[in-house]
Amino acid sequence: MKNKNLLTIVIAFVLVVIFALLLFSFQVRQSEVVVKSTFLKPTDTITSPGLYFKWPWPIQSINRFDQRVQNFEDKFSQNLTHDSTMLQMSVYVGWRISDAKAFFPRFPSGSTLAAQTLLEQMLRSVKAAVIGKHNLSDFVNSDPSELKFNDIEKEIQAGVAAELSTNNYGMSLEFLGIKKMGLPTDVTQAVFERMKAERTKLISEAQFNGEAEAAKIKSSAERQAADTLANASATATRIEGEGVAEAAKTLAVFQQNPELAVFLARLEAIKSSANKNTTLILDERTAPFDLFRSLPANVGPNLLK
Amino acid sequence: MQRSTQKNGLVNLAVALLIFIACQGVSAFGGSLAAQAAAAFLLLGVIVAFVSWFQMRLEENERAEKLELDELATSRGTSLFDAKDAGSFPAKNAREQFEKYFVPGFAILLLIVEAGGGWLLWHLGGKTPTNTLRPGNATAALSLLAIFSLLLFLFGRFSVTIARLENNRLLRPGASFLLAGAYVCALAALAIAGVEAKFPTADFWMARILCILLGLLAVETLLTLLLEIYRPRIKGKVARPLYESRIAGILAQPESLFTTAAQTLDYQFGFKVSETWFFQAVQKNLLVLLLIQFAVLLLSTTVVFIDAGEQAVLERSGKPHGILEPGPHFKLPWPTDKVYRYRTDQIQSFAVGYTPDAQSEAATTVMWTVPHANEENFLVGNHLADDSANAGTNDAANFKPVGLITVSIPVQFQITNIADWVYKNGQPEDLLHSLATREVTRFLAGSDLNEILTHGRLEAAAALREAIQSSANERNLGAKIVYVGLQDIHPPTDKDVAATYEKVIGAQQARLAAVLNAEAAAIRTNALAGAAAFTMTNVADADRITMVTAKYAQAALFTNQLPAFRAAPSVYRQRLYLQAFNDATKDAKKYVLLVTNTQDVVIFDLEEKVRADLQSLNITN
Numbered sequence: 001m002k003n004k005n006l007l008t009i010v011i012a013f014v015l016v017v018i019f020a021l022l023l024f025s026f027q028v029r030q031s032e033v034v035v036k037s038t039f040l041k042p043t044d045t046i047t048s049p050g051l052y053f054k055w056p057w058p059i060q061s062i063n064r065f066d067q068r069v070q071n072f073e074d075k076f077s078q079n080l081t082h083d084s085t086m087l088q089m090s091v092y093v094g095w096r097i098s099d100a101k102a103f104f105p106r107f108p109s110g111s112t113l114a115a116q117t118l119l120e121q122m123l124r125s126v127k128a129a130v131i132g133k134h135n136l137s138d139f140v141n142s143d144p145s146e147l148k149f150n151d152i153e154k155e156i157q158a159g160v161a162a163e164l165s166t167n168n169y170g171m172s173l174e175f176l177g178i179k180k181m182g183l184p185t186d187v188t189q190a191v192f193e194r195m196k197a198e199r200t201k202l203i204s205e206a207q208f209n210g211e212a213e214a215a216k217i218k219s220s221a222e223r224q225a226a227d228t229l230a231n232a233s234a235t236a237t238r239i240e241g242e243g244v245a246e247a248a249k250t251l252a253v254f255q256q257n258p259e260l261a262v263f264l265a266r267l268e269a270i271k272s273s274a275n276k277n278t279t280l281i282l283d284e285r286t287a288p289f290d291l292f293r294s295l296p297a298n299v300g301p302n303l304l305k
Numbered sequence: 306m307q308r309s310t311q312k313n314g315l316v317n318l319a320v321a322l323l324i325f326i327a328c329q330g331v332s333a334f335g336g337s338l339a340a341q342a343a344a345a346f347l348l349l350g351v352i353v354a355f356v357s358w359f360q361m362r363l364e365e366n367e368r369a370e371k372l373e374l375d376e377l378a379t380s381r382g383t384s385l386f387d388a389k390d391a392g393s394f395p396a397k398n399a400r401e402q403f404e405k406y407f408v409p410g411f412a413i414l415l416l417i418v419e420a421g422g423g424w425l426l427w428h429l430g431g432k433t434p435t436n437t438l439r440p441g442n443a444t445a446a447l448s449l450l451a452i453f454s455l456l457l458f459l460f461g462r463f464s465v466t467i468a469r470l471e472n473n474r475l476l477r478p479g480a481s482f483l484l485a486g487a488y489v490c491a492l493a494a495l496a497i498a499g500v501e502a503k504f505p506t507a508d509f510w511m512a513r514i515l516c517i518l519l520g521l522l523a524v525e526t527l528l529t530l531l532l533e534i535y536r537p538r539i540k541g542k543v544a545r546p547l548y549e550s551r552i553a554g555i556l557a558q559p560e561s562l563f564t565t566a567a568q569t570l571d572y573q574f575g576f577k578v579s580e581t582w583f584f585q586a587v588q589k590n591l592l593v594l595l596l597i598q599f600a601v602l603l604l605s606t607t608v609v610f611i612d613a614g615e616q617a618v619l620e621r622s623g624k625p626h627g628i629l630e631p632g633p634h635f636k637l638p639w640p641t642d643k644v645y646r647y648r649t650d651q652i653q654s655f656a657v658g659y660t661p662d663a664q665s666e667a668a669t670t671v672m673w674t675v676p677h678a679n680e681e682n683f684l685v686g687n688h689l690a691d692d693s694a695n696a697g698t699n700d701a702a703n704f705k706p707v708g709l710i711t712v713s714i715p716v717q718f719q720i721t722n723i724a725d726w727v728y729k730n731g732q733p734e735d736l737l738h739s740l741a742t743r744e745v746t747r748f749l750a751g752s753d754l755n756e757i758l759t760h761g762r763l764e765a766a767a768a769l770r771e772a773i774q775s776s777a778n779e780r781n782l783g784a785k786i787v788y789v790g791l792q793d794i795h796p797p798t799d800k801d802v803a804a805t806y807e808k809v810i811g812a813q814q815a816r817l818a819a820v821l822n823a824e825a826a827a828i829r830t831n832a833l834a835g836a837a838a839f840t841m842t843n844v845a846d847a848d849r850i851t852m853v854t855a856k857y858a859q860a861a862l863f864t865n866q867l868p869a870f871r872a873a874p875s876v877y878r879q880r881l882y883l884q885a886f887n888d889a890t891k892d893a894k895k896y897v898l899l900v901t902n903t904q905d906v907v908i909f910d911l912e913e914k915v916r917a918d919l920q921s922l923n924i925t926n
Contacts, residue, residue: 181746
């Protein structure tokens with residue numbers, strides 16, 4: 001019984017120690033900053049990590065904040081550029097709590113979400129103003145030297161930083177960058193159509209250039225073929241002439257007796273011109289049928305049988 | 306003694322009421338769902354404490370009435386009870402009426418609170434686990450709930466002991482609810498501690514458990530009400546209060562569970578298991594065992610094993626105390642030393658643009674024309690459109706047509722400096738994603754659509770990797786960019802834009818085919834022409850040779866004929882003629898007119914006859 005009571009006392013003691021530690025102490029992490037409030041009034045800011053003590057609630061209470069750089073992305077919002085083009089853009093922002101004591105009372109329970117909401121409102125306003133000062137070609141340009149990306153980011157960051165410093169929000173803007181850009185749906189569809197038209201132009205170019213090139217190749221080939229054939233024809237004619245010249249050398253032989261030569265040539269012509277389809281109508285005066293005239297009347301026809 | 310019990314009942318009621326109100330306030334202050342459920346549980350305690358206290362008062366009045374009547378009867382020597390007049394015992398009647406009508410009524414009220422409260426809190430929590438705690442107030446809420454738990458434990462334990470010692474059935478239900486309320490508040494505090502220890506849904510799930518507990522209590526109350534109808538009423542036997550919960554009793558006094566378990570085991574095994582040394586030792590030393598378990602649990606937090614590929618930051622009371630490499634390490638127990646692990650050796654990755662869906666990941670062929678996911682389009686410069694749009698104008702500086710391109714760029718990275726990764730930025734992975742997306746957006750905005758789709762990819766990947774690395778270094782992320790891939794960049798699939806790119810390739814192929822066909826035709830034409838030319842010259846040459854040879858032969862023949870002709874000119878001439886006539890007209894048709902009458906008209910039919918095979922030719926359509 002005595003042991004049981006001792007055990008109960010030990011357990012009670014341990015519980016009391018745990019509760020006391022919970023009530024009287026707190027830890028601060030390297031990544032945190034803590035605002036200690038006494039009777040709900042912020043009295044101390046702790047930025048160094050370690051174990052700290054406080055009076056229990058409601059005398060003292062603590063509020064923890066992340067002192068690292070927080071980042072968030074604003075809405076993908078639509079704005080008009082200087083050359084009246086609709087541009088959608090979202091930016092990301094890195095910010096940190098620079099003065100926790102100032103930050104804490106500005107937002108409900110020191111909510112970072114509320115702080116980001118405020119920051120986003122400022123951001124949208126400044127972003128719209130900066131976009132309105134630039135042409136679309138400053139944002140998108142196939143020539144990188146004409147791009148003003150960095151300048152635009154700096155302008156937006158400077159604008160928001162100026163807003164933040166006007167009222168001490170206990171926040172500082174560490175960096176800002178353009179995360180995404182786009183075009184409204186209707187404009188996007190129009191860009192798609194234009195991109196297709198570009199491709200259609202290239203298709204036509206390829207198709208008709210191909211046809212033209214093919215026609216050129218064919219006509220060149222035909223011209224070359226004609227040239228070849230003409231040359232061949234000329235060569236053939238020349239060869240024929242050479243043959244004629246060569247053959248003409250024999251004419252001297254025939255000149256010994258032109259009468260016989262001509263007679264032979266005529267005979268040769270008869271041989272060449274007559275064939276099996278030739279029909280000759282001859283009378284009795286044509287040799288050798290002239291024989292029929294010199295014979296008696298009843299002999300001639302019998303010779304033909 | 307009875308009066309002090311009634312006071313105990315009143316104290317229980319007051320404590321339950323005050324702590325219920327305070328707990329309700331704490332749940333609103335801290336935004337804790339578990340504290341809200343604990344408050345609902347405490348409301349049950351308030352109702353039960355009130356009814357039991359009221360019933361105690363009625364029983365006390367009844368006892369006083371009976372004493373007065375007994376004293377009166379002793380002084381007069383008669384017994385008033387013999388009269389059997391109901392109107393003579395108002396306190397007794399009041400107690401009986403209360404037990405008959407009001408107690409069941411309160412039990413029904415209890416049932417409504419249990420069932421309705423459980424249902425309401427279940428739906429209040431929503432369907433998805435969320436952390437509703439207010440960051441600044443959570444610690445205070447935890448402390449307050451711990452204090453409530455302690456107070457309820459002290460009062461509840463005292464009342465339970467009194468009820469057991471005095472065997473007071475009416476004090477027991479309220480006391481059980483107070484003690485059970487202490488545990489419920491401790492659980493709610495534990496849930497908030499869980500949230501603080503980076504288990505953000507601990508509060509939500511604890512609220513769910515308490516909702517189930519309320520539901521169980523509702524079922525128990527309903528069963529008790531139903532069984533009460535059929536319970537045999539034996540005169541003189543004291544009934545168990547309808548509002549007393551056995552579940553709350555077990556929760557309040559877990560040791561009673563041992564008794565129940567022991568009875569069950571005894572019945573099951575047929576001998577007194579509960580009297581064995583083991584069972585008794587466990588029962589007697591349960592607190593010591595729990596304490597040892599707690600100590601072991603605490604000791605287990607002094608050893609930490611870091612997995613291969615991991616590094617961990619060790620914090621002592623919040624201060625960075627070192628980087629732990631893979632392997633076992635000793636440390637001070639939680640919460641003094643805490644360890645935060647990170648995968649430093651492992652290559653991690655994310656995608657800029659869209660993340661390909663599972664279906665396209667599994668596909669073996671990746672096509673431009675098939676959407677891979679909900680694709681994102683990026684703005685890109687367009688030199689080709691720029692030239693066309695500004696052709697013949699002087700407005701090139703203002704009008705810059707843009708293109709759209711669908712992008713999914715895998716970025717692989719490795720944590721190289723864990724301290725920078727943990728302490729410099731709140732959401733380092735998100736920041737790295739934003740930085741990478743910014744570099745991609747900027748790069749594409751300053752690039753040419755056609756270049757990036759063709760030969761510019763390799764250079765672009767290297768340039769992007771360098772740009773992202775530079776941005777990450779500037780922001781002290783402590784990460785190394787291992788790889789940036791530009792393999793999945795293509796024109797949008799919407800409106801068949803990507804398909805028209807394919808058609809261009811098709812047209813270029815068709816153009817090439819037309820050129821090749823023409824070249825083939827040219828080769829044929831030239832080859833045939835060459836052959837024809839060759840034939841032509843050869844034929845001419847052959848003709849020349851033939852002609853010359855023939856002429857020389859004729860000349861030779863002539864030379865030989867000439868003596869014959871000179872010898873007999875007419876004869877030779879006639880012979881030659883007849884020989885030639887014979888040769889030439891051998892196959893020719895010959896008509897010889899031998900008539901002398903030249904005035905006659907001779908008609909010859911010289912028409913060619915149609916060939917016989919042509920006459921038998923069949924002509925079909």
